Amino acid sequence: MWRAVIAAIRKKTPYWRLFLYPFIFVNKLERRYDMKRNNKFEADEVVILISTGEKVTINKSSYIANMKRYSYTIKENPSMFYFEDELETID
Numbered sequence: 001m002w003r004a005v006i007a008a009i010r011k012k013t014p015y016w017r018l019f020l021y022p023f024i025f026v027n028k029l030e031r032r033y034d035m036k037r038n039n040k041f042e043a044d045e046v047v048i049l050i051s052t053g054e055k056v057t058i059n060k061s062s063y064i065a066n067m068k069r070y071s072y073t074i075k076e077n078p079s080m081f082y083f084e085d086e087l088e089t090i091d
Contacts, residue, residue: 039063039070040084047087055090 045058056074063070071081
């Protein structure tokens with residue numbers, strides 16, 4: 001269907017590429033919202049720091065794209081961040 005639309009636009013105007021930008025932008029936005037988060041922990045979850053054995057509460061998580069890992073900040077010490085392998089769940 002999209003090929004037919006693009007072919008029709010090409011015949012009508014030399015500026016056919018300008019018509020494609022909204023379609024591409026909408027498709028990228030839809031894909032962005034469909035992404036599933038694969039992090040282990042959620043905000044306000046109580047976990048254990050492996051290094052100290054201390055129980056801490058997660059403040060927020062963020063994905064670091066170039067490392068392909070999630071990092072977490074904790075409420076007890078917001079200036080530090082930890083990766084998933086440094087935390088464990090409470091059983």
